[in-house]
Amino acid sequence: MKFLDEAKVYIKSGDGGGGSVSFRREKFIEFGGPDGGDGGRGGDVWVETVNGLNTLIDFRYQQHFKATIGTHGMGRNRTGANGSDVTLKVPVGTQIFEEDRETLICDLTVEGQRYCLAHGGNGGFGNAHFKTSTNQAPDWANPGLPGEEKTLWLRLKLIADAGLVGLPNAGKSTFLASVTRARPKIANYPFTTLHPNLGVATIDEREFILADIPGLIEGAHEGVGIGDRFLGHVERTRVLLHLVSAQEEKVGKAYKTVKHELEAYGNDLTDKPEIVALSQIDVLDEAELKKKSKELAKACGKTPFLISAVTGKGMTEVLRALRDVIVEENAEEKPAKVPKLRHRDMVVTDEDEADDQP
Numbered sequence: 001m002k003f004l005d006e007a008k009v010y011i012k013s014g015d016g017g018g019g020s021v022s023f024r025r026e027k028f029i030e031f032g033g034p035d036g037g038d039g040g041r042g043g044d045v046w047v048e049t050v051n052g053l054n055t056l057i058d059f060r061y062q063q064h065f066k067a068t069i070g071t072h073g074m075g076r077n078r079t080g081a082n083g084s085d086v087t088l089k090v091p092v093g094t095q096i097f098e099e100d101r102e103t104l105i106c107d108l109t110v111e112g113q114r115y116c117l118a119h120g121g122n123g124g125f126g127n128a129h130f131k132t133s134t135n136q137a138p139d140w141a142n143p144g145l146p147g148e149e150k151t152l153w154l155r156l157k158l159i160a161d162a163g164l165v166g167l168p169n170a171g172k173s174t175f176l177a178s179v180t181r182a183r184p185k186i187a188n189y190p191f192t193t194l195h196p197n198l199g200v201a202t203i204d205e206r207e208f209i210l211a212d213i214p215g216l217i218e219g220a221h222e223g224v225g226i227g228d229r230f231l232g233h234v235e236r237t238r239v240l241l242h243l244v245s246a247q248e249e250k251v252g253k254a255y256k257t258v259k260h261e262l263e264a265y266g267n268d269l270t271d272k273p274e275i276v277a278l279s280q281i282d283v284l285d286e287a288e289l290k291k292k293s294k295e296l297a298k299a300c301g302k303t304p305f306l307i308s309a310v311t312g313k314g315m316t317e318v319l320r321a322l323r324d325v326i327v328e329e330n331a332e333e334k335p336a337k338v339p340k341l342r343h344r345d346m347v348v349t350d351e352d353e354a355d356d357q358p
Contacts (some may be wrong), residue, residue, distance in 0.1 A: 001009070002044050003055050003057070003129075003195035003196065004055050004056045004057045004059070004060055004156075005055070005056060005155065005156040005157075005158075005195075005196075005230075005232075005233070005293055006056065006128045006153065006154065006155050006156070007056040007060065007063070007153070007154045008059075008063065008151065008152070008153055008154075008155060008245060009059055009063050009064070009065060009088070009151070009152050009153075009344070010063060010064050010065070010149070010150075010151050010152075011044070011045045011064075011065045011066070011086075011088075011117055011118050011122040011149065011150060011151075011152060011206050011332060012044025012065070012066045012067070012147055012148070012149035012346060013042055013043060013044055013045050013067045013118035013119055013121070013147035013148045013149070013250070014041075014043040014044075014066075014067040014069040014083035014084075014120045014121065015037055015042045015069045015070065015120075015121045015144050015146050016040070016041055016042050016069070016070045016072065016120065016121035016122045016124060016145045016146075016147075016148050016199045017039025017040040017041075017042075017069065017070035017071045017072040017073060017080040017123045017124065017125040017144045018072045018124045018141065018142070018143045018144050019036060019037070019038050019039050019072075019073045019123070019124035019125045019126035019127065019129070019143070019144075020036035020037050020038075020039075020072060020074050020075060020126045020127070020139065020140030020141055021034075021126070021127045021139060022034065022036040022037075022075030022127065022128075022279045023035065023036075023037050023075075023137070024074070024075075024076070024131030029289070031283075033128040033131065033136060033137070034126075034130075034131050034136075034137060034138055035076055035077045035130045036073055036074055036075060036078045036126030036127040036128050036141055037073035037074050037076070037077050037078040037080065037126045037128065037142045038076075038079045038124065038126050038129065038245050039071070039072050039079075039080045039082070039124045039142075039143075040070030040072075040073075040079065040080035040082045040083065040123045040128075041073045041082045041083065041121070041122055041123050042068070042069050042070045042083045042120030042123075042144070042145075043067030043068050043069075043070075043082070043083030043084045043085045043086060043116040043120045043121075043147075043217075043262045044067060044084075044086075044116050044118065044119055044120050045067055045085070045087075045088070045116070045117045045148075045330045046067060046085055046086070046087045046088070046114055046115065046116055046117065046295075047087070047088045047090055047094075047106070047114070047115050047117055048087050048088070048089060048112070048113070048114045048115075049088070049090055049092045049094065049108045049109075049110065049113050049114075050089045050090070050091070050112075051090065051092075051111055051202050052219055053089065053090065053091035053092075054091050054158065054198065055091065055156070056090065056091070056094070056154055056156050058089070059088075059154060061205045062346045065086050065088060065185050065321035066086065067083055067084065067085055067120055067147065068083040068084045068205045069083050069144075069147075069311050070082055070120070070121070070123045072144075072146055073123070073124070073126040073141070075127050077126075077128055078329050079123075080123060082120075082123075083120055084250075085113075085120075087314070088117075089152075090108065090154060090156075091156060092108065092109065092110065092111050092155050092159050093107050093108070093109060093155075093156055093158055093159045093236065094154055094155070095154060095155045095156075096108070096115070096117065096152055096153075096154060097108050097152065097153040097156060097300050098150070098152065098153075098155075099151040099152065099153070101152065101153050102202045102206050104308045105117070105152070105310060106287050106309050108320050109159065109236075113282065116223070117150075117152065117346045118128065118147065118148035118149070118150065119147075119148060120147050121145035121146050121147045122144065122145045123144050124141060124142030124143045124145075125141060125142045125143050125146045125147075127139065128143045128352050129139060129253060130228075132149050133295045136284050138210045138322070139169070140142050140291055148236075150226045152330050155232070156233075157233055157235055157236055158196055158211055158233040158236070159209070159236055160209040160211035160233070160234070160236065160237050161208035161209045161210070161238050161239070161322075161326045162175065162200060162208060162209070162211070162236060162237055162239050162240070162241055162322045162326065163210075163211045163213065163233070163234030163237040163239075163240050163241070164210065164211065164212045164240075164241050164243060165213065165216065165234065165240055165241070165242050165243070165258055165262070166215060166216070166218060166242060166243040166244060166245070166254075166258055166279075167216065167244075167245065167248070167258060167330045168191050168192075168214075168217065169188070169192075169203040169215070169247075170243040170244060170245045170254075170279060171216060171243055171245055171279035171280050171309060172193065172212045172213075172215070172243055173185065173192065173197070173212055174186055174279075175195050175212075175241075175243065175307075175311075175315075176197060176199050176210055176212040177199075177309075178309040178315065179198070179199070179201045179210070179309075179319060180199025180201050180210060181198055181199065181317060182186060182210075182212075182337070183260030184197040184212060189223030191214060191215065192214065193212060193213070193214045194214060195230070195255050196210070196211055196212065196213045196229065196230055196233045197215070197301065198210070198211055198212075201319060201322075203316070203319040203322075203323050204320065204323070205298075208323060208328075209235055209324050210241075211234055211237065212229050213231065213233055213234060215229040216228060216257075216262075216308070217256050217257070217258075217261075217326055218257050219275050219339075220261045220262070220264075228261060228264070228265045230268075231265045231267075233270065234269070235267050235268075236279075236321065237272065237324045238272070238273070238305035238329040239268070239271070239272060239273045239274070239275060239322055239325040239326060239329070240272050240274045240275070241274075241275050241277060241318070241322060242255065242258065242259075242274055242275065242276045242277070243277055243279045243298075244276065244277070244278055244279065244296055244304070245259075245278075245280050246278050246280045246281045246283060246284050246289065246292055246313070247265070247280055247281065247283055248353060250295070250354065251292045251295050251296045251299070252295045252296060252298060252299035253350065254297075255276065255296060255299045255300055256299055269313065271300045271334045273325045273329070274298065275305065275318065275321050275325070276300045276302060276304040277304055277305040277306070277314070278292060278293055278304045278305070278307070279308070279309065280308060280309075280310075281306050281307065281308045281313065282308040282310050282313070289306070290307060291306065292315025293306060303323060305317060305321070306316045306352055343352065
């Protein structure tokens with residue numbers, strides 16, 4: 001399945017049905033009176049997060065979503081049927097923006113979360129609604145209100161516990177393939193990874209999700225190479241694993257290059273806990289390994305892990321370090337509540353309901 005993390009859609013809620021102008025006329029009933037029913041309400045447009053999706057590829061083949069209109073009212077006080085709703089199924093982590101691509105409407109981070117993007121128009125009143133003691137034969141009715149229509153942008157930010165960053169060919173995909181069941185493409189040339197990959201790592205009977213994004217190069221924030229557009233997929237992570245290849249001639253410079261791109265991107269990525277590892281150490285001898293390890297430690301200000309995905313050296317230690325940070329960060333953050341719908345205009349959580357109890 002092709003990865004797509006941004007899509008443009010057009011939505012339109014249903015128009016309300018018009019009210020009916022009708023009078024009761026039956027044999028042997030001298031004064032029938034008005035009996036025009038109200039129009040039905042137009043359908044809403046909803047967005048809902050579902051399990052099993054990790055891309056917005058479905059919105060490449062369908063960009064227009066329209067709810068049905070409400071049925072017009074009829075005589076004999078018959079109210080028109082409401083229009084059917086339309087629901088956009090999106091993966092967890094999807095953000096909805098206005099057409100300007102900057103105004104955030106909602107951020108869907110929990111499975112089963114729903115949000116109404118466009119409300120359907122109300123149905124119009126039939127002439128029976130306007131009957132009074134002084135106006136017993138109204139001959140008019142209200143038309144239905146029009147629905148809402150708008151163009152929206154959907155942007156996906158994958159939900160992961162840990163993110164892998166580094167230069168191209170730093171060994172990120174190899175690391176992901178060695179500790180998870182993910183099978184990303186691995187080759188000895190830059191930008192083998194063209195889109196993010198996810199995998200579930202297990203250490204000491206505890207699981208966490210790893211996200212591997214395409215490599216960053218100098219000037220990525222200005223669009224050089226693939227650019228930094230995929231950094232959004234590590235914004236939600238608890239910790240970053242910064243891999244620096246031991247094959248780099250200057251490992252300190254390689255570390256600072258990626259660090260500079262993270263700072264240029266912003267969104268508090270540099271404030272996240274960071275674990276630094278010197279990867280692909282199986283290609284170095286002891287003297288060269290010691291030299292590059294010291295150079296990298298000086299650049300990042302901490303002792304880096306020394307790992308090799310091929311031989312397995314240091315892999316357990318770095319996974320445990322990632323796990324410890326994730327557990328600590330999760331303990332500090334209050335667990336999210338799955339939103340519940342009390343009525344169509346208000347979203348509440350389980351905690352809010354508990355506050356309502358006497």
